[in-house]
Amino acid sequence: MSEKNKFTLSITESPSRFKNLEKMEVADLIRSINEEDAKVHLAVRKALPQIEKLIERVVGRMKQGGRVFYLGAGTSGRLGVLDASELPPTFGVPDTLVIGLIAGGDVALRKAVENAEDDPEMAWQELRERDINQLDTVIGIAASGTTPYVIGGIRKARENGLLTGCITCNPGSEIAKVAECPIEAIVGPEFITGSTRLKAGTAQKMILNMITTTLMIKLGKVKGNKMVNMQLNNQKLIDRGTRMLMEELKIDRETARDLLIRYGSVKKAMDEYQKR
Template sequence: MEKKFTDTEENSRYDDLEKMSTEALLNNINKEDKTVAESVEKQIPEMEALVDEVASKMKTGGRLFYIGAGTSGRLGVLDASECPPTFGVSDHMVIGLIAGGDIALRNAVENAEDDLEQAWKDLQEYDISENDVLIGIAASGSTPYVIGGIKKAREYGISTGCITCSSNSPLAEVSEFPIEVITGPEFVTGSTRMKAGTAQKMVLNMISTSVMIKLGKIKGNKMVDMQLSNKKLVGRGTRMIMEELNIDEAEAARLLQQYGSVREVIAHYQL
């Protein structure tokens, strides 16, 4: 029988939420959150295939694009924005697009997610090509903005993946590398910023971090290419150099200032 609604719209396992004590609310939300990691774990084989595809494309100069609407779009933009400071890559290497444009990061944009054509128009502004990979993010797996972008990308030979929290969704059907993390009913019925959002954030962390490691952006377990954009990160970089070269803090700080990155310091002094 055809599903009348997505998995993410199923009724909560809890009722009369307004009658619960604060302690009960927090404990029950936490109880539901504990199930998310297990749901994500079941999709590791699917993630592995997508990570390898993204890494392969990026090694030859390709880029990674995320498209989504609402919470899903914001999570994609967040992951993309964290790659440059964490891994020292260009701002144009991982690109997140949200239905409705940047204003939608803070405000709901009416009907933005319902346009089947807009995602492809947005992607064309970045000259997306078959060298790139496009990942659509939609908890329900039914968002027109995302589905339209993925379908059009496939017409042009672009590798596509998706992250959704509903089984057998239209989005998964049109994606080459679908990841379906089935998180089940939300504590507040339909509030996919909760478990579904947590699952999507976890998957995005796993994908982008694994890709960057495969691209050589990590040495050992250290972010040797991170941008030294504040005192905390300069301090972290200094400690990395102290540990790697077995030198004191003052010398490590001097070398970091001289060479401008942890990687450059280590490269010059571990020859």
């Protein structure tokens, strides 16, 4: 396939169906963006079987001590880091369980790092520095499906016997060919041509939410529908934990709060109370 044809097939780089954006009124702009956003959940729904396949494969590995690593650049990398960073306070897990790596390192979270995503060797080097092993899973996040940093890391991880997955918004992309469990959410051209921080980014965030929320539930970090392992690092969360204990144990507020403070988490407080 010629380079010209490859470019033609890149949906994430295809022209927006909207013209002369600078001439549109604010009401028309936001209504049009909303119309485009409405397509995202439909694209993600079509990818549910692929998402399920990856999660099912990951659960068993994590129950044996495996970790999940995200690889990404730009918006995709930032979304991976964001998802990973939200798990410890939400589910009380260590920050080494799901790790987000972004091309260019942490500085790239706030400022673009020139040419960082073009190095196909860097991701594997970073993974090796974290003692990657065959219980671990590596998930590449790349809207275009062509990012060398991500593809290189996924390829080496798979060659070394790790489970690999990817989240992309182009069909038949290079990363989907390299990853063992590809997820393709085809959201179509962006409102601003090529700006994958829009629909593609939204789709990626939705899929990341699905993956880690489901994993945490299957790892026993949720009881009923409650975050019983959340970190109690502010007053709002202490109040939420107190209400959980009141509802679950049918006890008064003062008793619930005392239990929560004493044991440090809703789950531990529940377990200790029920032993009485």
